[in-house]
Every structure is written in structure tokens, then in C-alpha cells.
Amino acid sequence: MIKDDMTPYRFRVRFEDNGVERTHYTDDRRYFEQLIAAHGHLSGLHIDPLILTPEQQQRLDDIKSAGLTGHDAGVYVQHGTTEAEDTGYYDAAKIDAYHRSMIEPSVRCQRKMAEVAGVVINGVRYAGDAGNRQALQEAILAADDGGMTVFSAWKDSDNQYHVNHPVSAVKDALRKIGQRRSALIALEALYVAQVADGTADLASLDWTTEYD
Incomplete structure (x- = not known):
């Protein structure tokens, strides 16, 4: 969601991988268009402009000078916590919600x-x-x-x-x-x-x- 220079990617990309919902963020939508076209097990491509909510934008503003990686910044902007515990922005309660969000697509696919x-x-x-x-x-x-x-x-x-x-x-x-x-x-x-x-x-x- 957030690059290492603390700016958001331009697009949110969603598709299914053998029935499992995947979400990625990118500036290069063409890469995913070609990827889905080339692989039969990938389908249901949706590409939308990435627009941060006011809460997400505030979180990004709060951490711009914190020296976080793009990955931890993206997790924080979405979930209010970093995945790394030594950043000063780690929240043990909120990290559980993040872990569940990572697991949920695969479990949902099995349920379907x-x-x-x-x-x-x-x-x-x-x-x-x-x-x-x-x-x-x-x-x-x-x-x-x-x-x-x-x-x-x-x-x-x-x-x-x-x-x-x-x-x-x-x-x-x-x-x-x-x-x-x-x-x-x-x-x-x-x-x-x-x-x-x-x-x-x-x-x-x-x-x-x-x-x-």
C-alpha cells in the first residue's frame, strides 16, 4: 500500500488465485493485466485507484518521518500497527486483526x-x-x-x-x-x-x- 518513500501506490489490484482472493498495490497496472492474461488459474481482475481514507491519511502523516519500511508503513496505515515490534508503532491487540486479515481469504476459499x-x-x-x-x-x-x-x-x-x-x-x-x-x-x-x-x-x- 505504501512505498519506501512513504507515498501510496497508485492502484489497488484484486484478483483470484485458484479461488483465493489476492490484493496487491502497484504503480504498474499493466504488469497485472499481463500476469492475469498469461495464467489460467488467475481471474477476476479489478484495478482501482488507491484513495486513502481520512484516517489512513492521518496515520501516514504520523509516520512519514519514523523511518519505517514500506511494508510496516502499509500495515500501520491499514491496521493501526506495524508488524515489527521494535518500531514504536506496534499494537499487540491490533496485530491480531492484521494476522486474521491475511488468513481470511484462504479460509474463505475453503469454505466456498x-x-x-x-x-x-x-x-x-x-x-x-x-x-x-x-x-x-x-x-x-x-x-x-x-x-x-x-x-x-x-x-x-x-x-x-x-x-x-x-x-x-x-x-x-x-x-x-x-x-x-x-x-x-x-x-x-x-x-x-x-x-x-x-x-x-x-x-x-x-x-x-x-x-x-
Whole structure:
């Protein structure tokens, strides 16, 4: 966010790396445009002008002559603490929030991947990703508007077809997907804190819920 000369970078760059949200700061937007274009696992590029909030600008003004590295200055401007403990600007309480912000994108990505499995009801799988949740809502709305009690043909998330599939079953599935998603979000919050403080390993998080 802040360069070694204590000036902000011009742009904030956001993209996904295999589903994990990444944020970088740069003066050279073309570098990231070329990077994302050259690598298939990178997607969703957003480049915006970097504009500091009044609070962030005040923090930057406070540390301009403190001799900090660009990295510590950027952490301080964003979070109110430096990562290094010997700067005079270290805040033990705020550093925890910084560590959580570093872990959160990776944990969130795992949670979203866990959502995809969805739920299985009477042998029929209903995926839990955002696109399928929207599709289920649209199907239920159409059924209610048309006074339907069954779908004459229903294609499940394993590409299997079902004749005269009950609308009530789809409603039940959407409800249980929501319950499972809420449980996964609760696990996400727990795991962000645990990975940040070193009591859990990012590579071995268990996303099992009571709704599986």
C-alpha cells in the first residue's frame, strides 16, 4: 500500500488465485493485466485507484518521518500497527486483526469449496454453490407462481433426471443448504481465528457439519 518513500501506490489490484482472493498495490497496472492474461488459474481482475481514507491519511502523516519500511508503513496505515515490534508503532491487540486479515481469504476459499457439495435428500443431490442456490430459488418461485406441486422433469446436481419431482423436496433442500452454509460460515470464523493464532493448520481444516 505504501512505498519506501512513504507515498501510496497508485492502484489497488484484486484478483483470484485458484479461488483465493489476492490484493496487491502497484504503480504498474499493466504488469497485472499481463500476469492475469498469461495464467489460467488467475481471474477476476479489478484495478482501482488507491484513495486513502481520512484516517489512513492521518496515520501516514504520523509516520512519514519514523523511518519505517514500506511494508510496516502499509500495515500501520491499514491496521493501526506495524508488524515489527521494535518500531514504536506496534499494537499487540491490533496485530491480531492484521494476522486474521491475511488468513481470511484462504479460509474463505475453503469454505466456498465446501459449500459446493450441498445436501443429499432421498438420494438426490442439490449443490450448494451460489449459482445453484439462485437456480433453486428461481425454480421455487416459478413453481409457486404457477401453482405447481411437482416439476415434471428435474435435473439434479449429478446430472440425473427425475420425473414428477416434488416442489416440497426442492424447498426442503434449499432450506437445508442454507442451514449447512450458516454452519460452514461459523466454522470459517472459528478457523480464521485459530489459524491466525497458530492453534489450527490451514492445510487440515475439517469442514464437516451436522447437515452433511
